[in-house]
Amino acid sequence: MNILGINCFAHDTAAALLQDGVPVAFVEQERFNREKHTKAFPDDAVEFCLRTGGVSLDQVDIVAFAHKAGVDYARGAADALKRLPLSAKRLAAQTYIDWSLVARQRSFLKRWGYRGKVINVGHHQAHAASAFYASAFDEAAVLTLDRGGDFLSTTLSRGEGARLDTLKEVRNPDSIGEVYTAVTQWLGFHPNADEGKVMGLAPYGTDRYTPIFRDFIRLSPDGSFTVNLRWFRYQIEGRTPWSKRFVERFGPPRLPESEITRHHEDVAFGVQAMTEEAGLHMARAVHGMTGSKNLALSGGVALNSVMNARLLAETPFEHIFIQPAAGDAGNALGAALHVWHHMMGRPRRWHMDHAMFGPEYSEGDFKRTLTDRKLPFREVADPPADGAELLSRSKIVGWFQGRAEVGPRALGARSILADARRAEMKDIVNAEVKHREGFRPFAPSVLDERGFEYFDGYSTNPFMLLVLPIKEDKRQVIPAVTHVDGTGRMQSVTRANQPYYRLIEEFDHRTGVPVVLNTSFNLRGEPIVHRPEEALTDFLNTGMDALFLGPYLVEKDRL
Numbered sequence: 001m002n003i004l005g006i007n008c009f010a011h012d013t014a015a016a017l018l019q020d021g022v023p024v025a026f027v028e029q030e031r032f033n034r035e036k037h038t039k040a041f042p043d044d045a046v047e048f049c050l051r052t053g054g055v056s057l058d059q060v061d062i063v064a065f066a067h068k069a070g071v072d073y074a075r076g077a078a079d080a081l082k083r084l085p086l087s088a089k090r091l092a093a094q095t096y097i098d099w100s101l102v103a104r105q106r107s108f109l110k111r112w113g114y115r116g117k118v119i120n121v122g123h124h125q126a127h128a129a130s131a132f133y134a135s136a137f138d139e140a141a142v143l144t145l146d147r148g149g150d151f152l153s154t155t156l157s158r159g160e161g162a163r164l165d166t167l168k169e170v171r172n173p174d175s176i177g178e179v180y181t182a183v184t185q186w187l188g189f190h191p192n193a194d195e196g197k198v199m200g201l202a203p204y205g206t207d208r209y210t211p212i213f214r215d216f217i218r219l220s221p222d223g224s225f226t227v228n229l230r231w232f233r234y235q236i237e238g239r240t241p242w243s244k245r246f247v248e249r250f251g252p253p254r255l256p257e258s259e260i261t262r263h264h265e266d267v268a269f270g271v272q273a274m275t276e277e278a279g280l281h282m283a284r285a286v287h288g289m290t291g292s293k294n295l296a297l298s299g300g301v302a303l304n305s306v307m308n309a310r311l312l313a314e315t316p317f318e319h320i321f322i323q324p325a326a327g328d329a330g331n332a333l334g335a336a337l338h339v340w341h342h343m344m345g346r347p348r349r350w351h352m353d354h355a356m357f358g359p360e361y362s363e364g365d366f367k368r369t370l371t372d373r374k375l376p377f378r379e380v381a382d383p384p385a386d387g388a389e390l391l392s393r394s395k396i397v398g399w400f401q402g403r404a405e406v407g408p409r410a411l412g413a414r415s416i417l418a419d420a421r422r423a424e425m426k427d428i429v430n431a432e433v434k435h436r437e438g439f440r441p442f443a444p445s446v447l448d449e450r451g452f453e454y455f456d457g458y459s460t461n462p463f464m465l466l467v468l469p470i471k472e473d474k475r476q477v478i479p480a481v482t483h484v485d486g487t488g489r490m491q492s493v494t495r496a497n498q499p500y501y502r503l504i505e506e507f508d509h510r511t512g513v514p515v516v517l518n519t520s521f522n523l524r525g526e527p528i529v530h531r532p533e534e535a536l537t538d539f540l541n542t543g544m545d546a547l548f549l550g551p552y553l554v555e556k557d558r559l
């Protein structure tokens, strides 16, 4: 049976194809249209999923959309009506969103001539399904946290076998995600995109504002919370999501690209601390309700890898699973899984142990690209060995291998790699390759078997969604991936992740260090590269020294 999942709720549109309950393809639309967090309908993603699954749309049994238009509207409009006349704009926006969801869905069905069954799955049901059914857990507590969807921002659920039941919901405008995004915007970064920058900035700050940030959120003993809306305006669709009171206390927003001061760092620290505390509160509550040792997480806030690590370390949960596409893109997969398991009662027989569900290119494609550009290249017998050799000689290496990974993190298929042992690599890669802010840290990829040597409280996390303390005696060994607070957003690389695993193994043979610096293969503000041509362009326009396209190697000093 073929189930096509589609997320076209707002941003991060995506598609996934399940064949008899197993995903064969899953990809974000942004990779194709090159617009980060795109809102465009995921036609290219759908086309790719069908081609990969070897089916046409009329062979798809069910199309599962990850939204229920009417639900969002009814709840959103009811709240906006309460806040009139200030919320008139939001009421209009709510109406537009709802209307456009219906229109987008209809237009797709018409455009593609689909006459089969269509099921609409709730936004947070899809989030929860994308976490629980993709996990290896037979039973688990499930937490979804985002800005909002279906006018919910948070759900606490319990999953067991094929069932997934919601235990508690928090409705907008009470939303941790909205507060985090509002502060992200106040800090001069892009809302809904740069929240990770705030997380990276936070450890530079101090806790002097944390008591004020605690006043933003009121935690209730039942696991829910309310936002103190005197600090914000996002609930009434103003031009600014923060209130006058916020500006009176913290001053005017930082202008984008202007200097980042101690004040900004302290604000970042405050919102991050508030988020971690709220996350802990909800995790403890859902543990109390379920008694489970396992926690599955999704929703955009679940990309907060510093919070995630605290949920594992400071609650009774022993295992944590965070789906790599934890944001809305993951709902394409979640909607399809929800239909297959929860609605159809089909048993679980798959779990997500890698994220490589995206497009791949043939050696012929690589060769053609290189020949078209008239670039000198050579075929190497063992790319991991050559890659490791170049890294150990301080070269920055573009690494394009196999199927692309889904989600915002590069996991060794579309990555830019460097030597984690050299402190200067952080500044070189930030300034000359990624063209991004100097405060932003880079992530370490570590061989899974060796992770415990480098990280305190090591727990396998193949999707780079846990920030762990680097052991004190190792911080000087891998300074390029040690953040200012001594932590690293690490990726466990398991043997299944080839040829990336072999590359790190080869690097370890040469240096005795089973860790490399891994950053996504894209330039600032762009989606991860999709076609080999884009990888080549980035390679030529930045400080990368070498590029592997499959077995073909291009080196800058030979051009």
Ligand SMILES: [Fe+2]
Pocket: 123, 127, 146, 147, 148, 149, 299, 300, 327, 328
């Ligand atoms: Fe969401």
